[in-house]
Amino acid sequence: MKLDDLPLPALHQSCLENSLQLRTGPFVTRLGTSYHGLIEQLGFFYSNHEVIQAPWVADFHVRILRPVSVRRIWRPQINFFLDAKHPFEPYALEQALPLFEWGLNWCIATHAHQFLMLHAAVLERDGHALLLPATPGSGKSTLCAALAHRGWRLLSDEFGLIRPETGDVWPLPKPIPLKNRSIEVIREAIPEAQVGPLFTGTRKGDVAHVKPPCDSTRRQQEPARPAWILFPRYQSGSPTRLQVQTPELGFVRLSRNSFNYRIMGETGFRGVLRLVQNCSIHQLIYSRLDEALRLLAQLPVPDGNGTT
Amino acid sequence: MPDRDVLWQYVPRENIVIEALDLQAAVYMRPTGETHILSTLPAEILIHLMTGEKTEQGILQAIENAHGLTSDADWRVQIHASLMQMQSLGLTTP
Numbered sequence: 001m002k003l004d005d006l007p008l009p010a011l012h013q014s015c016l017e018n019s020l021q022l023r024t025g026p027f028v029t030r031l032g033t034s035y036h037g038l039i040e041q042l043g044f045f046y047s048n049h050e051v052i053q054a055p056w057v058a059d060f061h062v063r064i065l066r067p068v069s070v071r072r073i074w075r076p077q078i079n080f081f082l083d084a085k086h087p088f089e090p091y092a093l094e095q096a097l098p099l100f101e102w103g104l105n106w107c108i109a110t111h112a113h114q115f116l117m118l119h120a121a122v123l124e125r126d127g128h129a130l131l132l133p134a135t136p137g138s139g140k141s142t143l144c145a146a147l148a149h150r151g152w153r154l155l156s157d158e159f160g161l162i163r164p165e166t167g168d169v170w171p172l173p174k175p176i177p178l179k180n181r182s183i184e185v186i187r188e189a190i191p192e193a194q195v196g197p198l199f200t201g202t203r204k205g206d207v208a209h210v211k212p213p214c215d216s217t218r219r220q221q222e223p224a225r226p227a228w229i230l231f232p233r234y235q236s237g238s239p240t241r242l243q244v245q246t247p248e249l250g251f252v253r254l255s256r257n258s259f260n261y262r263i264m265g266e267t268g269f270r271g272v273l274r275l276v277q278n279c280s281i282h283q284l285i286y287s288r289l290d291e292a293l294r295l296l297a298q299l300p301v302p303d304g305n306g307t308t
Numbered sequence: 309m310p311d312r313d314v315l316w317q318y319v320p321r322e323n324i325v326i327e328a329l330d331l332q333a334a335v336y337m338r339p340t341g342e343t344h345i346l347s348t349l350p351a352e353i354l355i356h357l358m359t360g361e362k363t364e365q366g367i368l369q370a371i372e373n374a375h376g377l378t379s380d381a382d383w384r385v386q387i388h389a390s391l392m393q394m395q396s397l398g399l400t401t402p
Contacts, residue, residue, distance in 0.1 A: 246330055247330045248334070251334055273329070277329075
């Protein structure tokens, strides 16, 4: 059943009892919180995600709790717990949703080593996946949010989850965090995007999340075959252009961009190798979102050997 | 000066994974988990050492034969430099 199908009192009760089992792609998170503000925001952003009601072995047991101290009322705070540990400093109470999002990303990045994990946005068209590996500030999330509303299926804004056995990339549709200026860019360029509340003064500046499109969530267990690797780089005033990258440069950039390349050992090596051998690799330099979208809409499908 | 009589060998085959990457090669070292991207000449040297240990002259000869080329002194210097570099990475041993 979808979270949206759960009556509001039942959603609150599940959260209070630490028993809300939410599926995001291949992971199930058992979540508990007593903070009503967060429950309401989860109800908005995750309304189309699957809720598992049967007993389940969850991947992560997460609780988002207010401290039992004076900080419950004076400059109130909130903590992220994974099992009994709280790996982060407390956040301001009103930043509970960003804390949950970053916390869950941390859980995945530090535990899900059954996947080769790239720090990348991933989108899909006709079964072919476009990987956008990038460093912060490169415009990855802006491009990802726009593509997800312009004919591409969102697989993930943050993780390229590569299954080593098959080379397929797995979806992990979660809210897309836009930062600072990109919030207005998306509001103007993609008016139908469902942008949530603005969180000001977070550790990454002002943040607002885009709700994953319904189709993306509905197909969250449908992997895709990597076809294109595109390193995006937002460069103010620059003309939009695609530059071919050699496989060896692609290999170096992807292995450095991975969360767990070294942990995966030879499996990681073979995983990155397969990607650069089978995908076409480019760097996208852009300053205008509409031009970038037009260019990417015309990407030819590679033949599986990295050539188009 | 390069010692032309020294026999060079490849690290044990079970310790290494080498895969072609366009004109270069990606190398994974199992004992250390290190990855190296080798340019054309070192990659070619490794491939020739896979057939057995060789002196620098032997390597040069193998490359000449493989490509129908005639080498010059500069090639010997480059081969020596590549062997030294690969030795520092643990890929070859004299």
